[in-house]
Amino acid sequence: MTANPEAPATMTSQRSPDAPLLTVDHVSKTFPVHSGGWRRGSAAVHAVDDVSLEIRGGETLGLVGETGCGKSTLARCIARLYDVSDGTITYDGRDVTHLQRRDLRAVRREVQMIFQDPYGSLNPRRRVGSIIGDPFVIHGMGSGREIKKRVQELMERVGLNPEHYNRFPAEFSGGQRQRIGVARALALQPRLVICDEPVSALDVSIQAQVINLLIDLQDDFGLTYLFISHDLSVVRHVSDRIAVMYLGKVVEIAETEALFTTARHPYTKALLSALPIPDPDVADSRSQTILVGDLPSATDPPPGCHFHTRCPRAQADCSASVPPLEPVFSDPPGHRTACFHPLDTGEELPSDASALPDLASHPGAADTSGADRTTTTGGEQQ
Amino acid sequence: MSGILPTPASSEGVASEPPVPGEEREGTEKAIEGRSPWLLAWQRLRRDRVAMISLVIIALIILMAIFAPLATAITGHPVNEQYRQTGLTPDGLPTPPSGEFWLGTDDLGRDIFVRIAYGARVSLLVGVAATALTVVIGVVIGLAAGFLGGIVDTLLARLIDVVLSIPFILVAVALVSITGPSLLVTVLVIGFFSWASVARIVRGQVLSLREREFVEAARSLGASNSRIMFVDIMPNILAPVIVYASLLIPVVIIVEATLSFLGLGLPPPTADWGGMISDSQNYYTVAWWFVVFPGLALLITTLAFNLFGDGVRDAFDPRADRMTAEVSGSTIEVSSGTVEKATE
Numbered sequence: 154m155t156a157n158p159e160a161p162a163t164m165t166s167q168r169s170p171d172a173p174l175l176t177v178d179h180v181s182k183t184f185p186v187h188s189g190g191w192r193r194g195s196a197a198v199h200a201v202d203d204v205s206l207e208i209r210g211g212e213t214l215g216l217v218g219e220t221g222c223g224k225s226t227l228a229r230c231i232a233r234l235y236d237v238s239d240g241t242i243t244y245d246g247r248d249v250t251h252l253q254r255r256d257l258r259a260v261r262r263e264v265q266m267i268f269q270d271p272y273g274s275l276n277p278r279r280r281v282g283s284i285i286g287d288p289f290v291i292h293g294m295g296s297g298r299e300i301k302k303r304v305q306e307l308m309e310r311v312g313l314n315p316e317h318y319n320r321f322p323a324e325f326s327g328g329q330r331q332r333i334g335v336a337r338a339l340a341l342q343p344r345l346v347i348c349d350e351p352v353s354a355l356d357v358s359i360q361a362q363v364i365n366l367l368i369d370l371q372d373d374f375g376l377t378y379l380f381i382s383h384d385l386s387v388v389r390h391v392s393d394r395i396a397v398m399y400l401g402k403v404v405e406i407a408e409t410e411a412l413f414t415t416a417r418h419p420y421t422k423a424l425l426s427a428l429p430i431p432d433p434d435v436a437d438s439r440s441q442t443i444l445v446g447d448l449p450s451a452t453d454p455p456p457g458c459h460f461h462t463r464c465p466r467a468q469a470d471c472s473a474s475v476p477p478l479e480p481v482f483s484d485p486p487g488h489r490t491a492c493f494h495p496l497d498t499g500e501e502l503p504s505d506a507s508a509l510p511d512l513a514s515h516p517g518a519a520d521t522s523g524a525d526r527t528t529t530t531g532g533e534q535q
Numbered sequence: 536m537s538g539i540l541p542t543p544a545s546s547e548g549v550a551s552e553p554p555v556p557g558e559e560r561e562g563t564e565k566a567i568e569g570r571s572p573w574l575l576a577w578q579r580l581r582r583d584r585v586a587m588i589s590l591v592i593i594a595l596i597i598l599m600a601i602f603a604p605l606a607t608a609i610t611g612h613p614v615n616e617q618y619r620q621t622g623l624t625p626d627g628l629p630t631p632p633s634g635e636f637w638l639g640t641d642d643l644g645r646d647i648f649v650r651i652a653y654g655a656r657v658s659l660l661v662g663v664a665a666t667a668l669t670v671v672i673g674v675v676i677g678l679a680a681g682f683l684g685g686i687v688d689t690l691l692a693r694l695i696d697v698v699l700s701i702p703f704i705l706v707a708v709a710l711v712s713i714t715g716p717s718l719l720v721t722v723l724v725i726g727f728f729s730w731a732s733v734a735r736i737v738r739g740q741v742l743s744l745r746e747r748e749f750v751e752a753a754r755s756l757g758a759s760n761s762r763i764m765f766v767d768i769m770p771n772i773l774a775p776v777i778v779y780a781s782l783l784i785p786v787v788i789i790v791e792a793t794l795s796f797l798g799l800g801l802p803p804p805t806a807d808w809g810g811m812i813s814d815s816q817n818y819y820t821v822a823w824w825f826v827v828f829p830g831l832a833l834l835i836t837t838l839a840f841n842l843f844g845d846g847v848r849d850a851f852d853p854r855a856d857r858m859t860a861e862v863s864g865s866t867i868e869v870s871s872g873t874v875e876k877a878t879e
Contacts, residue, residue: 261757274748278770
């Protein structure tokens with residue numbers, strides 16, 4: 154495992170040592186939807202819906218979920234690229250939810266982001282040296298000569314040739330570009346780095362290189378990561394804890410091993426069953442749960458548990474009220490599940506998806522009839 | 536990792552070209568130097584024969600404007616000197632081209648050759664100054680509208696619509712009749728009526744650029760709005776702006792000539808192509824040179840700028856017009872056009 158237990162966070166909080174570095178408390182983010190030229194109608198996309206998380210110093214929290222479940226929106230709320238609609242974000246004991254730009258600068262130095270698209274996240278018209286040196290210039294640190302020296306050190310540290318200082322992003326490969334993005338994020342020596350699907354756009358062989366680089370850097374600089382991915386095997390490799398999101402909500406959060414061995418939420422179980430197994434004999438014999446239908450619209454999410462429209466274990470109470478995120482059975486307090494009918498240890502989901510009970514169809518629910526009954530786990534797994 | 540990267544000299548042939556003169560680039564002494572998009576565009580432009588010929592003609596016209604006093608020195612004719620004895624016929628009409636007056640004289644007996652040389656100063660000055668003013672206003676307003684969005688965008692977009700719908704000549708006539716004709720008024724009038732189309736182009740580009748991740752990255756680093764606008768976004772919109780500006784210069788030169796023709800340009804006796812054409816109206820039946828040479832000067836200048844502007848556009852967007860596909864080192868011309876690349 155990646156998190157180095159023998160080398161805990163080098164930069165500990167000034168607050169109580171057990172206090173989390175970052176706390177997300179009942180955060181929601183909605184985007185208004187405008188229809189027509191006149192801004193009538195009050196439809197809104199509930200991208201993040203009442204999410205509470207905490208990230209402890211030095212750990213890696215993995216955040217998984219299928220495309221469109223609000224992972225990236227949550228990341229951008231934490232990085233304060235979006236203003237949250239509701240809830241509070243506390244960084245290092247300080248409420249940063251509504252800080253304005255001037256007051257945010259100190260936080261920006263400590264919270265950095267690595268973006269998904271190595272092509273879109275680097276300005277094509279600027280030289281690499283100036284891109285990586287941007288943080289120093291923006292925060293007024295160092296003269297031109299000093300900045301150049303530090304940029305070249307950073308380039309060397311992330312595995313780039315420092316002599317390529319004057320090149321343009323277009324002259325680098327995808328993996329090298331992502332290293333440039335990593336160097337830029339590390340320039341200010343942040344404590345928390347939000348990795349928004351940092352390897353999803355990369356070739357598989359390059360993914361390993363970049364992930365190993367991120368792990369090395371975490372060891373060296375005592376970084377804390379929020380690691381977002383839709384690739385469970387990547388998240389498992391890097392994370393200490395994993396939070397699973399579905400349609401704007403965290404449905405289960407646990408230590409990595411606990412999540413993989415004793416998944417409680419049916420959605421988590423379905424995700425895990427879609428993990429490819431390299432041994433074909435084992436792969437044939439295991440039970441695989443294929444979810445039916447699509448992710449419902451976040452504009453009009455199903456009432457109660459958002460997952461009930463696709464859940465093989467759903468019952469009447471699931472659509473009536475929202476299940477709280479709390480430990481179930483005899484789980485430790487760190488393993489929380491938002492489900493009224495969680496899976497007991499060793500229990501399997503019915504592999505036949507047709508066992509889905511015929512629920513009163515919610516308008517926001519996806520069409521669950523015949524032709525659509527193909528695999529939907531493809532969203533989570535490549 | 537670094538072994539994958541080709542050194543600039545080894546990839547294609549273009550990189551081995553000698554350093555471009557007049558291209559100000561910092562740090563050319565470094566061994567590894569990325570080829571900037573500007574340099575790539577310039578290298579494409581250099582292969583465009585028509586654009587290069589146009590550039591030479593433009594350079595000659597600029598030299599003519601700068602060294603206009605030389606025309607006086609060679610011919611011995613000051614620009615506003617009226618040669619009533621030698622430069623006019625006994626009937627008081629202009630004299631045709633001769634050894635004394637190479638391109639003939641005008642209605643006041645002034646040397647047309649010298650006046651064309653001096654007139655280039657006005658045309659180029661107004662052309663460049665008004666275009667620069669247009670581009671600066673247009674880029675700033677377009678950036679602000681596109682990037683800031685919201686109420687700012689709404690107001691500026693309406694302002695653009697209003698300016699674009701003002702009848703230019705009518706208002707220009709009214710304005711100049713209030714202030715009186717001068718170089719500054721001419722530049723300001725043209726600049727004021729031209730920025731809106733630049734702003735509209737820039738706004739459209741910015742609207743798509745501001746959603747790119749590198750803008751988010753800059754914001755997550757704590758960059759201010761003005762820094763994002765001018766450091767991150769502006770370099771990405773300069774290509775279309777430069778293309779537009781290079782095609783705007785000839786338009787502005789024509790507009791200036793038009794204003795002068797209408798008597799709204801520079802006050803006499805300033806030598807000015809539009810004014811000369813205007814003066815020739817009563818004489819062209821008997822003195823063809825009076826209208827033809829200033830007209831030719833105007834035509835050649837605007838044509839050169841237009842062709843050069845076309846070349847600039849092709850250089851910045853090589854896929855727009857001539858589609859070339861490189862197959863195993865040789866260049867295959869897909870669309871019609873000359874195979875220039877292969878011959879070089």
